[in-house]
Amino acid sequence: MDCRQAQKNKATEYHLGLLKAKLARYRAQLLEPASKSGSSGVGFDVQKAGDARVALIGFPSVGKSTLLSKCTNTASESAAYEFTTLTAIPGVIEYQGARIQLLDLPGIVEGASQGRGRGRQVVATAKTADLILIMLDATKPEEQRRLLEIELDAVGIRLNKQKPDVVFKRRTTGGLTTTVKLTKTDEKTIRSILASYKLHNCDVMIREDVGKDFLSSLIGTRKYIPCLYVYNKIDAVSLELIDSLARTENTVVISCEMDLNLDYLIERVWESLRLVKVYTKKRGERPDLADPVCLRKGATIEDVCLGIHKSLAANFRYALGRSSKFSPHAQKVSLSHQVQDDDVVSSIRNFKRDVYAYLVGWRFGQYIS
Numbered sequence: 205m206d207c208r209q210a211q212k213n214k215a216t217e218y219h220l221g222l223l224k225a226k227l228a229r230y231r232a233q234l235l236e237p238a239s240k241s242g243s244s245g246v247g248f249d250v251q252k253a254g255d256a257r258v259a260l261i262g263f264p265s266v267g268k269s270t271l272l273s274k275c276t277n278t279a280s281e282s283a284a285y286e287f288t289t290l291t292a293i294p295g296v297i298e299y300q301g302a303r304i305q306l307l308d309l310p311g312i313v314e315g316a317s318q319g320r321g322r323g324r325q326v327v328a329t330a331k332t333a334d335l336i337l338i339m340l341d342a343t344k345p346e347e348q349r350r351l352l353e354i355e356l357d358a359v360g361i362r363l364n365k366q367k368p369d370v371v372f373k374r375r376t377t378g379g380l381t382t383t384v385k386l387t388k389t390d391e392k393t394i395r396s397i398l399a400s401y402k403l404h405n406c407d408v409m410i411r412e413d414v415g416k417d418f419l420s421s422l423i424g425t426r427k428y429i430p431c432l433y434v435y436n437k438i439d440a441v442s443l444e445l446i447d448s449l450a451r452t453e454n455t456v457v458i459s460c461e462m463d464l465n466l467d468y469l470i471e472r473v474w475e476s477l478r479l480v481k482v483y484t485k486k487r488g489e490r491p492d493l494a495d496p497v498c499l500r501k502g503a504t505i506e507d508v509c510l511g512i513h514k515s516l517a518a519n520f521r522y523a524l525g526r527s528s529k530f531s532p533h534a535q536k537v538s539l540s541h542q543v544q545d546d547d548v549v550s551s552i553r554n555f556k557r558d559v560y561a562y563l564v565g566w567r568f569g570q571y572i573s
């Protein structure tokens with residue numbers, strides 16, 4: 205070996221050494237308790253994109269990155285060692301005309317919510333998701349699922365639970381209305397809870413038999429997020445186990461490596477997101493089926509307008525509603541009118557440059573002009 209080659213090798217070794225040290229430091233951080241200044245409850249700095257965000261949460265090496273690489277055009281490194289993924293990696297699933305952001309995240313460990321390593325950052329990111337995929341290794345003991353639920357619960361994430369039906373408005377005067385009989389708590393307790401949060405000047409309307417913890421959902425510390433439990437690596441377990449897992453509620457079994465059931469998983473993701481597709485249509489033309497506006501269930505004409513262009517809602521007068529759920533005759537509906545899946549929305553400008561939006565019927569995929 206000549207001298208130059210030896211020097212080159214030395215330089216390479218040096219850089220590799222630095223790189224390895226850096227990686228080792230990152231990996232150590234993932235397991236360290238959080239410092240006071242460092243990893244707070246703030247999520248990774250990844251822009252929300254597309255129509256919905258789905259976060260992958262799981263222990264290390266369950267196959268999160270393998271799944272991202274299989275379902276999207278983004279490659280995320282996967283390997284047999286733990287903490288291969290060190291940050292949030294977004295990919296896009298295109299399905300039914302919707303663009304769903306899938307977020308690959310570092311594996312978390314028990315105690316993540318308490319600040320073990322980057323776990324806080326991971327669970328904080330999960331809180332921004334429209335759907336959480338709890339990814340599990342089918343070859344590992346069943347308790348893994350409960351351990352992850354505990355971590356998410358600790359940061360205020362309620363999985364597959366309905367948000368309490370309570371309306372809350374800050375006002376200059378206060379008032380409490382209950383429209384149902386309360387059995388788990390009483391008005392006096394609720395008043396004292398409100399007072400303890402110094403919420404004297406607000407209107408609270410309780411329309412459900414809530415418990416004492418309803419308030420945390422009101423002030424935003426609780427998030428109600430749908431969740432699917434995804435058992436990976438079913439290529440390595442018995443048929444009996446696969447059978448019983450697959451029959452469990454909100455559960456999908458897959459094998460990333462063998463490409464088993466991945467299409468079905470995406471179908472279930474789509475279903476769980478409960479997105480509503482609304483097609484836009486230019487006057488005299490057929491609706492644009494290739495590029496629907498995707499909205500949350502319960503979305504209104506106003507949301508549709510905002511999804512198309514900001515100015516549309518501002519110039520809005522009324523909409524003519526003729527969705528499949530309504531009579532075949534056009535009728536006026538307001539901005540707050542809720543749209544249905546497969547509705548068609550069309551915008552027209554009249555002479556005064558006012559913008560109207562109206563719905564026309566779309567039934568069983570059959571366009572009624």
Ligand SMILES: Nc1nc2c(ncn2[C@@H]2O[C@H](COP(=O)(O)OP(=O)(O)OP(=O)(O)O)[C@@H](O)[C@H]2O)c(=O)[nH]1
Nearest residue numbers: 265266267268269270282283287288289311460461
């Ligand atoms: N048998 C089997 N192995 C799999 C499957 N999917 C992934 N693996 C393997 O599991 C290991 C971990 O995969 P990763 O995708 O890196 O897992 P991860 O959850 O992203 O891991 P971290 O980023 O370290 O948290 C790799 O060796 C994969 O080849 C599967 O369906 N079956």
Ligand SMILES: [K+]
Nearest residue numbers: 265283285288
């Ligand atoms: K891994």
Ligand SMILES: [Mg+2]
Nearest residue numbers: 268269288289
């Ligand atoms: Mg990974």
